[in-house]
Amino acid sequence: MAGRLRRIWQEAMEEELQYEGEDEESVRVGKWVRDVCIAFGEREEHGKECEQVLGELLLEPELDSQLFMNEVIAGELMKTSFLYNRYGQQNSSYGVLFGNSLIGNASLRQVRVKSDACGSVHGALDNDGILAGTECYPSWTLGTEDAVYSKSKAQKPLQPKSFHAFTSAASTGSPSYVGSFGTYPGGGFVASFAVQDTSRILQEVAGAQWVDPKTRALFFEMFMYSANDDLFLFSQVCFEFPAGGFVLPSSTVYTYDINRYKASSMKSNLEYFFFFLSLLYILKEFAAFRRQNIWRYLHFDWPTLELTLVLLVIISAGLRVYHSYMLSKITSSSAMTVLSVQQAVRGAAVASANLDAAFGVIAFLLWTKSLRYIMLTRSTRRLMTAIYFNVRKMLSFAMIATLLIYACSLTAFMLFGANLDQFQSINRSGSTIIQSIFGNKIFAVLVHETGSGGFLYYFGTIAAIRVFVYSILVAIGIDSYRKAVQGEQTAKKPLLELIRGELARRHREYMT
Structure with a gap:
């Protein structure tokens, strides 16, 4: 080196x-x-x-569009010597790109907008022979997607190529993209770069003036697999072409994790054990349904929660079966197209994510169901009531804390605003102070920029505010507990509870 x-x-x-x-x-x-x-x-x-x-x-x-197409978008894709092999019996190919396997081909996809006669356009378009000066191209949100490639009133005749044919979102497999000027669909006109023909296809795309004023979004897309992370990746780089004439780039990388539990058979076995217990739970609920019929669920009560849990468990089991089916398609040795592989990867990843969400809802409902057996005692209700009334008092304390933080923010802005970005405005000073109260410390930066004086001031400010806030919370907790205990001592017991207590006392005396 x-x-x-x-x-x-x-x-x-x-x-x-x-x-x-x-x-x-x-x-x-x-x-x-x-x-x-x-x-x-x-x-x-x-x-x-x-x-x-x-x-x-x-x-x-x-920078003209020719250089943009040939050098910026293509980049090393055009110059790299790819190592590729065949996937199954199809003509799709894998390429080695930065340690990842490129599934299928990289592609350029453009979304075009229809044009209507609504006035003249810039004269430079006439000189280039693209338009005749009688059309304009609105923003994407005001336009309609064009499904037929055309160059209206162009001087050069159109020589149809494969990238002039419209491809639907179902055929591309690309998700819709939320850009700065609209949401673009997953379909469009696609130029697919077969590894061995990349240079030729790029020359054809550039020579045909494929990107023109009708283009509203240009996507460079690659679907890859990272063996190091065991993740599938879909990289989508978007270049938006609003009617104003400039180019706005953005990018998104989608990650698909199709293996729920990597190298952990115990977690998989626990999941199967959960479904086994759920099956017993469903059988028990079915027995209760046979005894009470549909009347069991006609009013909103605990049986409604039981029915919701049963439905969620059934949905979760369906998602698990669907995930296993998609996984078997990906790992099967039978010939599959690149699009079917990508769809199977997306399906398995979406099923896994939805299964996690369903498990989260089931866990919350089971926690709620436990209240049926624990129940809310009168002591708990008194404590919650005391907390509720004390929380109302926090409004006045919050006003005092707000004024205190504002005063400290103003002082910090005057002292440190010229030296530190965190205090360049009163709002940023307040945000920095609030973050410091809850653990985001910048003491080292203060010592370096303002010396020991600034550090002592800021440390004292944070300490004072934290003591004030925590003392309020502790005081509210103590007062709530005190009121709950006092209410427990002075509350009259119900007659039924008095009778049960008396019977229990006499039973103990009789047994002794």
Whole structure:
């Protein structure tokens, strides 16, 4: 590594003269581009290609769509020598990409908007031969998806290719995407990059002017499997093209975990044991239903909760069976298409997530069901009533605490606002103080920037506010408990309880 860095430094010194006559910013960016590309390029020619691309991106003020398509989106996908093999008996291929297995092909997918005659457009579109100046293209939220690729009034005749055919969301398998200018569907016009034909397809896409003013969103999508993490990944990079003419990029990575319990047979056995106990529970509930018929569930009471639990257990069992079926499809040796593999992965992951959610609801309902056997005693009800009345008093204490925090925020803003980003406004000062009360400390930063004086002030402020807040909570708890005990001592027992107590006392006397 030291020899490599020394070679980089020597090359930088030898090429110093090529930046003469340029402005300082260009020289700085050019040196940075060269050093980064040489350091991370596996071979010298890759470093030169990287330097050329990044230099054009950073130093050229205007970047045309041709360079954007060929260099930015394609990137290393066009230049990398992929190691691929066949999946099953189909023509889909896996590629090795940064340690992950690429399932199927990477693809470009665009969503287009229909155009209506509503006035003239910019004259540059006429000069490029794309439009004739009588159409406009509204924002995606105001437009309608175009399912037929067309270049209205274009000077160049359209030569249909595979990427000019519309593909539905069911065929692509892509989820809808929530962007800054609308929610884009999973379908559209797709250019699929077979590993061995990537360069040719990119040239065809660029030559056909595939991306034009009708394009509202362009997606670069890859479906991968990470063996290290045992996760399936769907990477979706979106480039939005609003009617204003600029490009807004964003990205989302979906992770699909299809193995519920990795390398843990005990957890799987516990899940099966849970379903076995649930089966006994369902049989018991069915016996109660046979005795009472439908009248058992016609009023909202504990039987309604029992029925809800039974339905949730049945749904959970169905999700577990569906998850196992999807998992068997993925791991089977029979030939499957790439789309069926992706759909099976998504189905297994969604079933697993829904199963976890169902288990969470079941656990909550079982906890609620335990109240049927524990019940709420009169002592508990008195304690809850006392807490309720004391909580109403917290409004006045909260007002005092708010004024105290505001005063401390104003002081911290005046003292530290010029030095620390956390105190550049009164609102940010208040947010920082509240976070510090509950554990987010910035004492080390204060000592470094403001010295011991700032640290002592801030420490004293946080300590005072914490003592005030915690003392209020402790006081409310003590007062609530005291009122509950007092109510227990002064409360009159019901007649039935007095009779039962007297009978129990006489029974003990008789037995002794």
